[in-house]
Amino acid sequence: MSSLTTESRPALAAKARLRWDRQASRYLLLYPERGLVLNETAADVVQLCTGELTVGAIVERLVAKYASKERETVEREILGFLDQMAERGLIRSGDE
C-alpha cells in the first residue's frame, strides 16, 4: 500500500465517525465494534479530512494553530498519522 503525499486529499472512510466523548473530554473515532481515542492534534487532523483539502493545506492550517512547532515536524507527524489511519482503513487517501 502506498503512502499519502502532501498532494493527497484524505477523507474519512465511510465506516468511521468522529464523536466527542463528554465523559472523558476527548474525541473518539468510532467504527464497527471499535473505537480509537484521538489526542487533540489527531482530532484536528481528522476533522480536516474532508476529501477536499490536500495534506499540504491541512499542514498549513495546523502550523498556524500550533505556532510553537516547526512546519517540517508538523508535516512529518501528520503524514505518519494519516498513513497509520489508512492502514487501518479509517482514512481514504483520495489517490486511487
Place this chain on the structure above:
Amino acid sequence: MSEEPRPYTLVAELTYRCPLRCPYCSNPTDYPRHAEALGTDDWLRIFAEAEALGVVQLNLTGGEPLLRDDLEPLVEGARRLDLYTNLITSGIPLSRERLAGFRALGLDNVQVSIQDVSAAASDRIAGVRAFDRKLQVARWVKELGFPLTLNVVLHRQNLDRVAEVIALAESLGADRLELANTQYLGWALVNRRSLLPTRAQLDAAREVARAARRRLQGRMEVLFVTPDYYAEVPKACMDGWGRRFLVVAPDGLVLPCHAAHTLPGLTFDSARSRSLADIWRDSAAFGAFRGEAWMPEPCRSCDRRAIDFGGCRCQAFHLTGDARATDPACSLAPAHHLIEAARADAAEPTETITYRMARPAERV
C-alpha cells in the same frame, strides 16, 4: 484509558424471534420462554440511559432485529443520541426500500451474516432458503453507501472454505469480514460434536486469514476469532464481566453478556424496574465477577488475570457446573480435561445437527 468500569457498547437484543434456525445460535436454548417485554419507548429510554453512562456503540441485534416493526424509530433515536449504530442482521426479511430508509435515518453500519459460500451449504446451516436473498441484501448495503460487515460463523463444516469466504467478501466489497469461530455455548454446545473442527482445519484456516489480512490491509479488515477450545488460554470474555459491555435481552433483563441469565444464583434486574446506572454500578449480579476477589486459583495468582479476567463464566458453568471455576479452556484449569476430551471427539464427528427450534413444551 481509565480502569473504572464503563460501558462503551450496548448490545440491544430486540427480539429472540428469527426466521433462521442456525445450530450455533447464541440465544438461550429456552428462548421461547422469554417474553418480548420492551416497547419502543422502553428501548428509547434504555438507549438514552446507556448513552448517559458512557455508551458510544450500539448493536441492534436479536434474533432478527428486522422483525421489529419499530426498528425505524429506534434507529432514529439512536442517531439522535449520536450512538454509532450497527444493525446485525440475517438480511431476512428486508426490502431495498426499507434499507434505504435506515440510511436516511442515520444508521452507521450493516452487518450481514452468511453461513457458507454456496446456497446449498449456507441454507443447510440456516435451516431455511436464504442465501441468494442475503447476497442481494449485501449488495444493496453497498449500493446505498453503507459500510458492509460480512459475518461468517466458522465450524468444521465450513472451515475448509475460508479462502472462498474471503473471495466472496471481496466480490461484495465488504469493508470488514468477521471470521468468527463458533463459541460453544447454548445451541452450539448442543451441536458441539458436529461443529467443533480439528486443530489441523483451524491452523490452515487461520493461515489463509492471516495472508488475506496482509494482502487486503487498508481495504478490508479481516478478523479471525480463534475458538478458545484450541487456544490454551481463555478468551477475555466480554472484555471482563461488567467492564465494557451492557446487554439488554428481549425480556428486559440487563446482563453483562448475552448468556448470563443461564447462570444460577444470580438475580438480574429488568430495565423496566431499575435504571441502567443503578444496575451497572450497584447490582449484585454485575458485581459478582468484577475485579479479582471472586477468582479461585490458579486465576488469582496468574500473570494473565488482568488480560483474560478468568475467561468465560458461562462456559465455566455449562462445562463444570460451577460458574466460579477457572474457564476450562485454560490449560491450567482443573477441568481442562473436558476441553481435551471434546477435541478428541472432533476426530469422530457426527453429521446430525439440532436446529434452533422451540420445543413443543416451551412454545409460547
